[in-house]
Amino acid sequence: MSGLFHCGQEGNTMADRYIPQEIEPKWQARWEADALYKTGPADSRPKYYILDFYPYPSGEGMSVGHARNYVPTDVIARYYRMKGYNVLHPMGFDAFGLPTENAAIKLKVNPHILNERYSANYVRQYKLMGLSYDWSRLINSAHADYYRWTQWIFLQMFQSWYDPRLNRAAPIADLERELSEQGAQAIFDYIDAHAEHVGVVAKGTPVVSAAQWHAMSRREQNAYLMNFRLAFRAESTVNWDPVDKVVVADEEVEGGRAWRSGALVEKKIIRQWFFRITAYAERLANDLDTVDWPEKIVKMQRNWIGKSEGAEVDFEISDFGLPIAGQSQIANPKSKIRVFTTRPDTLWGATFMVLSPEHPLVVELTTDDRRAEVEAYVAQARAKTDEERTTAEKEKTGVFTGAYAINPVNGRRIPIWIADYVLMGYGTGAIMAVPAHDERDFAFALKYGLPIIPVIARPDGVAKSVVLPGSVDEHFRAELEQAGVEFYTAPLDEAGEGLCVTLRGDAQIDQYVELLRRHLKPGYWHEVVGARWLFVFDDGVEELDSVEADGRILARCAALRPAASNARTVMEMLTRQPFYQDVLFHAEYGMMMHSGPFSGTSGDTARQQVTAWLAQHGMGKRRVNYRIRDWLISRQRYWGTPIPILHTPDGEEALDPSELPLRLPEVENYEPTATGESPLANIPEFVNTPRGRRETDTMATWACSSWYYLRFSDPHNDQAPFGQKEVSYWLPVDMYVGGAEHAVLHLLYARMWTKVLYDLGHVPFIEPFKALRNQGMILSPQKKVDEKGREYFEKMSKSKGNVITPDEVVAEYGADALRGYEMFISDFSQTVPWNTQGVPGVRRWLERVWRIVLAPEEDKGMPVTYSGRELRRVAHQTILKFEKDIGDFSFNTIVAALMEFTNALYKARDAGLAGSPEWNEAIDILLKLIAPVAPHMAEELWARCGRPYSIHQQPWPVADAQAATEEEITIVVQVNGKLRDRITVPANADEETVKQAALQTNGARKSMNGKQPRQVIYVPGRLVSIVV
């Protein structure tokens, strides 16, 4: 039980009003003077590292929306400190980047100065809210003592490659040794056999032998190594933001627009710096299993990485124009077309090929008579932006090249087309088109009259057939009915009503075909489509199982029915019958058919079987493809970390770590250049060195934020980015909190850097953030109505003039009230509008706390009955509730529980309990529970109660399970599922007693109406359910 309390005695009167404007600055100054929240070095206590996404300090400062995560993490930090943990709760600034640079240009103020100004303002706002960061660990990524180490890590990556055999990063020197001793063959062979390592080396890198390696110049060797380095420079098509005049990474493009500027991005081919994140694709995907993150973020990262498994298949190019039956007449291995497919089981249905317009073989393949059209198409595709190419219209376009390839599994000649729905950046830039089982290919084939041959059975076994009026004799219908076949009649053409038949399963289809054959009238045919593809003519049944059959069937149908003669394929003809619409196409796995020796192979194993067979016959091999591309890191701007590289006659050369930091030079003008070069390029003193020309691009800020969480463990180290001891003690981050908008940007990049540093022996863990939580957004409180009359709330933004700042809220209601409302506003992850009535509500609660602690005898209410036992129970239940809810990130219910606790104290006061031992204990508990939420008020009340400074260094109260237990419980009595009465019984009452008591209640007797209970169910501690 607690010690002596002197609060609530004569010394305090109503004159002592709660004035946060006085007590908050007072305690903030004291805490700062005492360095109360300074985190010491590693010690024997358990550690807890709680981290907010470090912010970009903008000139606008923070809004109440930004505080949505800072307050809860502060509550957690304070809670863990009181629980006896060694807590690391730091803050820093992601200070480099375009907004500050753009502001610098506009205001004509040096960005260094703006950075200091903006950061200082953020610190002021944080302190205003009473956040308990350890300010001695403040980081600013634009300071040279920080970016020096960003450069150092860049060099680590530049000097490394990914050795697929070790499955980790290794020194580039190891690769050089291997190349010089035995060449690259072993590496490429290994990658071929281990498909998940495709990202280790740049696409199209030639395999060199040791002899070839030695024959290269140093410059050529360096260029070759670039294909392996984890930080590398390469020419590629990149996203160019014409407004900010920089390239941006794939991850920074949303719907064809640049993430920050909102400009439509253009394609440009430029030499740029990248990190080889694709080498880590497999691990980045797999290790997601080990983190406690929101499912949504995990899914988004998996989608972004986009792993898909399948096969690579080589298609030989047919001799131009020559008819080939069954066998290939070309042996030139250079003119193979390699495709990637996730559905090797559909290979027999590949009736044409499509190359991306950018595919290198297009020029070579195109025949003279097709050249003009092909070139026009390629030019037009080039001119389109990604935006136009993907979203303008979904209508597919393409042209025939005049060339043919050989489908390796059946030797058939198939036409090669080019179309912009095939992307050069994914897979091999070429596909085999299986129109019967791929939606895009289906649409394309229908448009251009290419044959569509089904090769996978419908798993549901459904087939359809239309019987035209007059096409069968008069007995057909009766027999169909007798056979139990499902059909209905419908007006089909001018001749009257026909039958629409739906068949299920092979047996029924065979029976149906038999019926047709007996009753078919001359001059007609019938088809069965869907599960099977049969055409019943008067002299036999044809199956749509090949391109030849397609032509044959079409010719016969056209002969019988001239209306069919303008269709180019059987499938095109069938699409005209609306009844067939849903059975003509499917993309599911199912039994293979029309596939030579593989016909009849079950859908579960088809893919694996065909892949193995292809490998055996040297036609293809298993392959893994990732959607993710390498991470573009360089920016043509001033305000970023300089890239520590020199361009020498021998190629790119790294600075020595001892030459770091490579400082950003002072410049007069930050304006980006018209040529797309960084402003640094205009500073000869910076660019020109005796050894070579400096790289003038800077790193995107994603580099800075990819390791700052490590630096916090040892922020002032000038020998290394962090000490081994410190990083091993503090990391990984136990709880990381921020917005969901960084799902695939920062969070993916930081994970990659951690893995690289792990591989190189700098950190002992593979994932940086054990647990992650996303806060919801806070919207403006003003309700708006859109043009459709729907109500909505808009985001807070300076341009809309609807920003509410913590400054104004603190000035009016105090920091503690703001903190309480930030927690109370809603579920933590929910997006919610700010409510201007909310803060005064919380403030009212704080005042109730203030009064009940300091002056419980004033303003009493009506006398009530309430026992000290009940007060103890509530107090201890509230401790348990707080601890459970904080683990669940349920901050709103913590505040609700504290309010209930406060209400209980008022009741206890009215029952005359003030000053009793139970009362004093309850006040002690209340103040400690409030300390993380309203730290200033808790400290003030603690002091006024004569307790020793500081409440924030008190141990967290321990819940007494006994005290928290209920002795009596209310049992609900239900009759036929409806609530009819309640009874109060001792918590330990046995089942029979409770049941009998329930049956005796007025409510139960009344609604049972004299009937005997058929069943009585007792749920211990909850209810009795009577069934009559």
Added chain:
RNA sequence: GCCGAAGUGGCGGAACUGGCAGACGCGCACGACUCAAAAUCGUGUUCCCUAAAGGAGUGUGGGUUCGAUUCCCACCUUCGGCACCA
């Protein structure tokens, strides 16, 4: 189109593992105090019914169960993400 999340009073929201729907707060109404107001204290506040009794009720429609906000099926709406990825 695909993936994910969410639909509960006038409002923000709560509800353990299937067991009293609406905790807590806002707003509103009434009462006490006051010359009066504010503040404060108290009472009430899902809807229908004058009230009681009773009935309905957690996006819609079905299902499982003694019992469903919770589980299953289908659908609708909103928000977020991805989007020709072979």
